[in-house]
Amino acid sequence: xxxxxxEKIIAAAAGVDSVKPGDIYTVQLDHLMSNDGTTHLTVDMxxxxxxxxxxxxxxxxxxxxxxxxxxxxPKTAASQKKMRDFARENxxxxxxxxxxxxxxxxxxxxxxxxxxxxADSHTCSYGALGAFGTGVGCTDFLYGMVxxxxxxxxxxxxxxxxxxxxxxxxxxxxLILTIIGEIGANGCNYQAMEFxxxxxxxxxxxxxxxxxxxxxEAGAKTGIFEADDKALEYLKEHGREPKAVYHSDPxxxxxxxxxxxxxxxxxxxxxxxxVDNVVSAEETCGIKINEAFLGSCNNGRIEDLRVGAEVIKxxxxxxxxxxxxxxxxxxxxxxxxxxxxxxxxxxxGAIVMNPNCSVCWGSCQGVIGENEVLISTGTRNFKGRAGxxxxxxxxxxxxxxxASAIAGEIATADxx
Amino acid sequence: MDKxxxxxxxxxxxxxxxxxxxxxxxxxxxxxxxxxFESLDPDFSKKVKPGDFVVGGENFGCGSSREQxxxxxxxxxxxxxxxxxxxxxxxxxxxxxxxxAIVCKDxxxxxxxxxxxxxxxxxxxxxxxxxxxxCTKLPEYxxxxxxxxxxxxxxxxxxx
Numbered sequence: 001x002x003x004x005x006x007e008k009i010i011a012a013a014a015g016v017d018s019v020k021p022g023d024i025y026t027v028q029l030d031h032l033m034s035n036d037g038t039t040h041l042t043v044d045m046x047x048x049x050x051x052x053x054x055x056x057x058x059x060x061x062x063x064x065x066x067x068x069x070x071x072x073x074p075k076t077a078a079s080q081k082k083m084r085d086f087a088r089e090n091x092x093x094x095x096x097x098x099x100x101x102x103x104x105x106x107x108x109x110x111x112x113x114x115x116x117x118x119a120d121s122h123t124c125s126y127g128a129l130g131a132f133g134t135g136v137g138c139t140d141f142l143y144g145m146v147x148x149x150x151x152x153x154x155x156x157x158x159x160x161x162x163x164x165x166x167x168x169x170x171x172x173x174x175l176i177l178t179i180i181g182e183i184g185a186n187g188c189n190y191q192a193m194e195f196x197x198x199x200x201x202x203x204x205x206x207x208x209x210x211x212x213x214x215x216x217e218a219g220a221k222t223g224i225f226e227a228d229d230k231a232l233e234y235l236k237e238h239g240r241e242p243k244a245v246y247h248s249d250p251x252x253x254x255x256x257x258x259x260x261x262x263x264x265x266x267x268x269x270x271x272x273x274x275v276d277n278v279v280s281a282e283e284t285c286g287i288k289i290n291e292a293f294l295g296s297c298n299n300g301r302i303e304d305l306r307v308g309a310e311v312i313k314x315x316x317x318x319x320x321x322x323x324x325x326x327x328x329x330x331x332x333x334x335x336x337x338x339x340x341x342x343x344x345x346x347x348x349g350a351i352v353m354n355p356n357c358s359v360c361w362g363s364c365q366g367v368i369g370e371n372e373v374l375i376s377t378g379t380r381n382f383k384g385r386a387g388x389x390x391x392x393x394x395x396x397x398x399x400x401x402x403a404s405a406i407a408g409e410i411a412t413a414d415x416x
Numbered sequence: 417m418d419k420x421x422x423x424x425x426x427x428x429x430x431x432x433x434x435x436x437x438x439x440x441x442x443x444x445x446x447x448x449x450x451x452x453f454e455s456l457d458p459d460f461s462k463k464v465k466p467g468d469f470v471v472g473g474e475n476f477g478c479g480s481s482r483e484q485x486x487x488x489x490x491x492x493x494x495x496x497x498x499x500x501x502x503x504x505x506x507x508x509x510x511x512x513x514x515x516x517a518i519v520c521k522d523x524x525x526x527x528x529x530x531x532x533x534x535x536x537x538x539x540x541x542x543x544x545x546x547x548x549x550x551c552t553k554l555p556e557y558x559x560x561x562x563x564x565x566x567x568x569x570x571x572x573x574x575x576x
Contacts, residue, residue: 024557037440038483044444051572068441076441121481121505137483137509139567146571151557185428186475190504219475219503274428361480363437382430382479385437389455 002249004157005224006192009132009246013115013152021156021255029060029144030114030131030243035101036065037361038119038138040079043086045142055090056148063087064104065096067357068364099329099355102126102297105133106209107331111235112227113244115152117144122297122379124215128208129235130227130245132192135216155221156255157192157248162199164263169413171307172207173299173377173397176214177268179260181278189219191255194248199262200225205234206303213298214379217275267412269375270395273383281400284410290372292317292405293386294398295326295353296360299377302332302339304398309341311402311413317349318408324366325350326358350405362386375404417536418495420468422544423460424529425453427473431485431506434477440484445491452488466493469533471524473499477506477517486510486517496535498542498551500524511558514566518542519552 003011007019014025034042046053055061063083071077080096087094095104101118102125110116112130116123119141126133136150144150166175180187193215195208203211208225215223225231227245235242267281294300294308305327317323325345327333333355336342345352359366360378367387368374374386374393381393396404399413406416425433432455439451453460470489476499477485486509489497496516510517518535520542527533527544534543542549554562564570 024555038481040441040443041445041483041487045568049568049572052575067437075443079441079443119481119483121479123481135481135505137481137486137505137512139483139512140508143512143567143571153555185478186501186503189475189501216479216505219478221504361437362432363440367438380430380432380479382432384455385432 001253002251004192004194004248004252004254005130005226005246006132006157006194006222007154009113009115010152010154012113012244019154021154024151024153026149027115027152028149029117031060031062031109031116032141032144033062033064033101033105033116033118033123034141035067035120036069036080036083037067039063039083042138042142043082045138050146055145058091060148061092061145062105062109063092063094064101066099066101067361069097069356072364097354100297100300100357102213103328107238107329111240112231112242113246117141117150121216122213124220124222125209125213125297127212127222127224128205129231130225132222132224134222155190155192157194158188159254159257160193160195161197161257161259162195162262163197163259164199164261165202166262166265169399170265170267171397171399172203172210174268175260175262175265176211177270177278177395178265180214180218180276181268183218185217185274185276186219188215191220193218193220193223195223195225201228204303205230206301210298217379267397267400269400269410270381272381272392272394275380275395281396281412284394285412285415287410288373289321289375289404289409291322291324291366291368291374292401293324293359293366293374293376293378294401295324295328295358296378297328298379299398300326300328300332302335304377305332305336305341307398308402309344311399311416312348312406313344315348315406315416317405321405321408323350323405324358325352327355329355359386375401375410377401417534418467419532419534420495421465422469422471422527422529422531422533423464424527425470425472428475428478429472430479431477431482432479434485435482435488440482445484445487448484449488449491452492461492464492464494467495469535470494470497471499471527472497473524474501476502478503481505483509483513486513486515490515498523511562512567514562516562520549523549
């Protein structure tokens with residue numbers, strides 16, 4: 001029986017010829033990534049709960065401070081110090097303030113065919129380069145750190161056959177929200193979402209990241225693309241080689257198949273308080289906003305900043321609205337500086353901030369107050385996700401978010 | 417047999433509601449636990465007693481991978497979480513820290529906050545309002561982790 005890409009990666013990591021969904025295997029992990037959201041707890045457990053504390057292979061580990069950076073309180077600073085000291089003492093790759101963890105991982109570590117655990121739910125982003133990334137908690141992370149391995153239940157794969165090409169003014173962000181709106185917040189629970197077809201090949205690496213990144217918002221264990229020429233080109237540009245390039249077999253078994261025609265996708269918005277509460281962006285036009293956020297591991301890349309800058313060039317942020325622009329990494333920030341995008345945003349009245357998770361995770365910067373409304377390119381719109389429990393979060397594309405910042409209410413880019 | 421009071425929550429209950437981002441970098445679970453379910457019921461941590469149960473609907477624990485979510489529930493003494501289905505990271509985290517996460521398809525719709533429930537873990541049943549419900553068995557691998565008190569306890573045993 002044939003296997004899917006996700007199954008082939010697990011089989012290789014388990015050292016077996018074939019696997020099938022539901023089987024549980026011990027697997028070798030290629031990388032383990034942890035950020036400041038939980039690492040202080042991992043370090044405490046390492047020091048206090050283990051009988052024999054040791055690290056299997058420090059080269060597999062990556063620690064990234066990205067959630068509350070720079071720190072926002074003495075307690076945060078203490079938690080981050082614990083992480084920083086541990087990384088230094090144990091010779092672990094350590095990044096601080098350089099970018100959102102998944103962007104750092106894609107730019108510097110991820111290779112096709114790898115199996116990567118990250119102590120962050122959006123680790124599923126790595127499928128953009130044909131790797132199997134999945135989110136875990138800090139206990140799983142600790143186990144992986146000590147043994148270099150973990151246990152995995154092989155997920156079923158769901159096939160998303162993409163046809164056509166996204167129209168002008170419609171983005172991968174609209175596509176993934178459309179898909180989640182259709183299949184639901186648990187539409188692929190415990191499963192792998194494989195994006196394939198001629199439509200998939202039209203998408204850039206940044207687009208693929210936007211898709212895979214939100215697989216977890218449909219409950220999926222991972223989202224994954226085949227590593228095609230575009231992925232290999234990206235790797236080459238970043239000085240890396242694939243571990244292995246896998247293709248799904250023609251007789252691979254899928255739990256379900258969906259077809260999405262990209263040419264029919266339109267701008268959409270996810271309304272509070274669930275990511276699958278997706279409607280046409282038109283339907284939400286006119287809703288007053290207090291803040292707009294362009295950034296995050298989902299939509300803070302150079303491509304997204306270009307879209308935003310194009311929309312806002314020569315225009316102004318509406319009075320009383322805060323427009324936060326947060327490049328997802330310093331590499332992106334510096335590229336945006338070179339291209340003059342940061343000037344455009346600042347000229348328009350935006351607040352440009354250092355790369356971090358920002359208001360997408362509702363702590364650190366840009367948190368919104370009682371009854372305030374945010375439109376965001378972030379990953380989630382749960383109740384209180386961006387601040388006060390009474391506040392509301394709408395999710396849209398870089399174009400819709402920027403247009404809304406100009407209008408002071410939710411607006412599509414063709415209206416401003 | 418374990419007996420306790422039910423605290424009932426909605427479908428797609430996300431981990432931000434269990435413990436909000438702003439508390440995650442506090443030094444430890446003891447400092448975080450008073451903020452459990454704060455957005456939905458600010459007094460939850462005062463009302464819940466060791467041995468009580470959290471009951472959810474479909475997709476319980478969706479969203480963030482924060483292990484602090486099952487962590488604060490366990491720190492407050494919650495005996496088990498029962499739901500129609502779980503989001504995978506929450507499910508895995510709960511088992512890993514030794515907090516039973518139990519799938520029971522029929523019970524959640526029949527109960528409300530304040531009801532009393534009995535959990536018969538070894539038989540795989542729960543009793544509420546005079547009715548007995550059967551729960552889904554965990555895969556053996558995960559049951560073993562739970563039986564040993566979580567993944568770290570199991571790792572320590574492996575390394576002996």
